[in-house]
Amino acid sequence: MSAVVVAGTDTGIGKTVFSAGLAMALGAHYWKPVQAGLEGETDSDAVARLSDRPVLAEAYRLALPASPHLAAARAGVEIDPARLALPRLAGPLVVEGAGGLMVPLTPRLLYLQVIAGWRAPVVLCARTALGTINHALLSLAALRAAGCRIAGVAFIGDEAADSRAAIAGLGGARDLGRLPRLAEVTPEALRAGFAGIDLAAIRGAMA
Template identity: 50%
Template sequence: MQPIFITGIGTGIGKTLVSAVVTEALGGHYWKPVQAGFDEGTDAGWVGERIGAKRVFPELYRLRLPASPHIAAREEGIEISTDRIAAALPEVRPLVVEGAGGLLVPLNDRQFVVDLIKRLDATVILVSRNYLGSINHSLLTAEVCRMHGLRVAGWIFNDQYLHYEQEIVRWSGIPHLGSIPFGKIPGVEFVAEQAGKMGPALRRALGITQ
């Protein structure tokens, strides 16, 4: 089974919450190889508090500056290497890998998140948060997936604004896997509840029979 890569239509759209839900639903493990900014905690720490720290692998790049990864790395005199990330990929499956920002976020001066997905030969789950403008951002993201020949399992929608998930699904041609309602405190119980609801659809989409 290939790793499952969680990416989305931008920053702050709920990839970490979706990553926790997907990991819990599949009984898998979580890894975010590149963390940029951690003064308010890390995404790995957030996920670990909700599904158990033993199921979370430490970051390969832990960068202090909350900025685009290529800038944060440059500030520390290093360069992010997709080859190094691929070599460090945990062998456990199911493995959920959370990306940084969206598909065209730069990792270094030459490569973007989309290049990392291809290097890992990962199956993609796209996250879209419902807000004014997200139709455009969602369809642009779907177009980049097509341009690069990515293997996409489907959409997971987060938050509530207006009900246009099915239009994004129809226009993009990418299946709907689930919707996560807005929760003020998405804690352990919330993640477990959403995982239970989404599990069957996720397993079918990913071809998991056990």
């Protein structure tokens, strides 16, 4: 099985939409191990709708839209890392994290530690808004310190060529392209938007 992890520099930056586009482009299954917040359309629901790809059930579904360790505590459960092992599949798998890299899953376990244990390449999603250079460089440094393999950085939003160049140059990471802001988030618009993503580089990192 080949897997790729989609991580983000922050929450709410568009990595679920990116994950849907990547699953569609790779012909992959999708898995979000921990879902915090169940009201309305969940991330798994959105990916299923946008990508028409198989979606695996979450290991944990937590009602509170908060950091997973808080949502789990509110539900009276503690997240067991053993349940977060990558599932065995015949084909490719896109795995989406929750929030940023340093989000705690338990009071003693960061999501970054789980990602490092998966030993799969990581696509870091960064929005192109103000502050992205700082957030992206800190995230890249954290990934490297944890021993993660970095496939590159995928940018989401309006073009910010100077910021992209700074992140790729100072962070020593491949620029995987940009998913533009979509006026309407539909499968067709997402497929068109992914024309600017370096899928060959992502496939190469997964090999």
